[in-house]
Amino acid sequence: AQSVTQLDSHVSVSEGTPVLLRCNYSSSYSPSLFWYVQHPNKGLQLLLKYTSAATLVKGINGFEAEFKKSETSFHLTKPSAHMSDAAEYFCVVSDNSNGGSQGNLIFGKGTKLSVKP
Amino acid sequence: GAVVSQHPSRVICKSGTSVKIECRSLDFQATTMFWYRQFPKQSLMLMATSNEGSKATYEQGVEKDKFLINHASLTLSTLTVTSAHPEDSSFYICSARDVRRPSYEQYFGPGTRLTVT
Numbered sequence: 001a002q003s004v005t006q007l008d009s010h011v012s013v014s015e016g017t018p019v020l021l022r023c024n025y026s027s028s029y030s031p032s033l034f035w036y037v038q039h040p041n042k043g044l045q046l047l048l049k050y051t052s053a054a055t056l057v058k059g060i061n062g063f064e065a066e067f068k069k070s071e072t073s074f075h076l077t078k079p080s081a082h083m084s085d086a087a088e089y090f091c092v093v094s095d096n097s098n099g100g101s102q103g104n105l106i107f108g109k110g111t112k113l114s115v116k117p
Numbered sequence: 118g119a120v121v122s123q124h125p126s127r128v129i130c131k132s133g134t135s136v137k138i139e140c141r142s143l144d145f146q147a148t149t150m151f152w153y154r155q156f157p158k159q160s161l162m163l164m165a166t167s168n169e170g171s172k173a174t175y176e177q178g179v180e181k182d183k184f185l186i187n188h189a190s191l192t193l194s195t196l197t198v199t200s201a202h203p204e205d206s207s208f209y210i211c212s213a214r215d216v217r218r219p220s221y222e223q224y225f226g227p228g229t230r231l232t233v234t
Contacts, residue, residue: 036225043123043210043227044161051219090160104151105212105223107160 002027002093006108014116019063019078021111023091026072032094033074034105035065039087047089050074061085086115120144121213123226130201131234138196138229140211146191147213151223152184155208167194191216201233 007022025031032051036044048059055067065076074091091108120143130136140150148169153161165175165186173186183205185197194213198205208230212223 041208041228041230043121044212044225049222104163104166107162109160112158 002029002031002106004091004093004106004108006089006091006111008111009109010112010114012114012116013081015083016080019076019081019085019113021076021089021091021113023074023076023108024072025074025091025093027093033065033067034092034094035059035063035074035076036090036092037087038090038110044090047076081113081115083115083117086113088112119215119218119224121211121224121226123209123211123229125229126227127230127232129232129234132202133200135197135199136201136231138198138209138211138231140194140196140213140226142192142213142215142224145213145215145217145224147194148191148216149214150188150194151212151214152186152194152196153210153212155210155228157208161210164196198231201231203233206231206233 003026005024034049035047037047038044047063048057050057050067058064063078065074067074088110090110092105122141124139150167152164154164155161163176164179165173167173167186167188169188169191175181183199188194208228210228212225214223
């Protein structure tokens with residue numbers, strides 16, 4: 001069965017410093033992995049996705065993530081944090097069992113990113 | 118493209134009444150829609166998968182008679198919370214899958230904040 005573990009419930013950085021949000025996954029199948037961002041009382045916005053193509057995935061707003069099969073990790077990074085990056089971030093794996101026809105998403109518990117001025 | 122709307126964005130109702138939440142795919146057809154529930158400062162929990170023209174599939178522990186789902190068209194799914202109680206207060210988010218896109222891609226609505234008094 002697929003699962004996702006976000007290693008930090010809360011990360012705090014200063015504006016202009018790098019961001020690292022950690023995510024490890026467990027999957028019996030070739031996973032599809034995603035990072036979503038959720039601002040307070042808002043829906044989810046897709047930042048980036050990995051679907052078995054390039055292991056380094058670039059997303060919106062300067063975020064990127066690297067799929068490392070040997071480490072079963074998909075950490076999210078950004079070189080320089082901006083105040084507007086403060087939000088909740090979810091690492092998500094797609095259930096590709098059953099030939100991928102289900103495509104159900106399994107969410108991590110989320111990491112709250114705070115950005116200090 | 119790939120916009121999903123939800124209505125209402127927030128609703129307050131009295132205990133014992135029923136509330137209907139609509140989820141619409143505005144510019145694509147969605148044979149499958151998903152309903153999630155999110156408690157404060159927690160992750161999204163999949164409640165049910167809604168397939169157009171057939172009965173919804175509910176996740177374990179979700180009462181199908183309390184959370185009625187109807188997916189009558191390719192662009193509309195509704196979630197009705199029947200005989201609402203204060204413990205049903207939550208943030209409800211829907212997502213939709215575009216029939217033309219890979220099965221793992223879901224587009225999320227902005228969410229509906231339900232408060233039961």
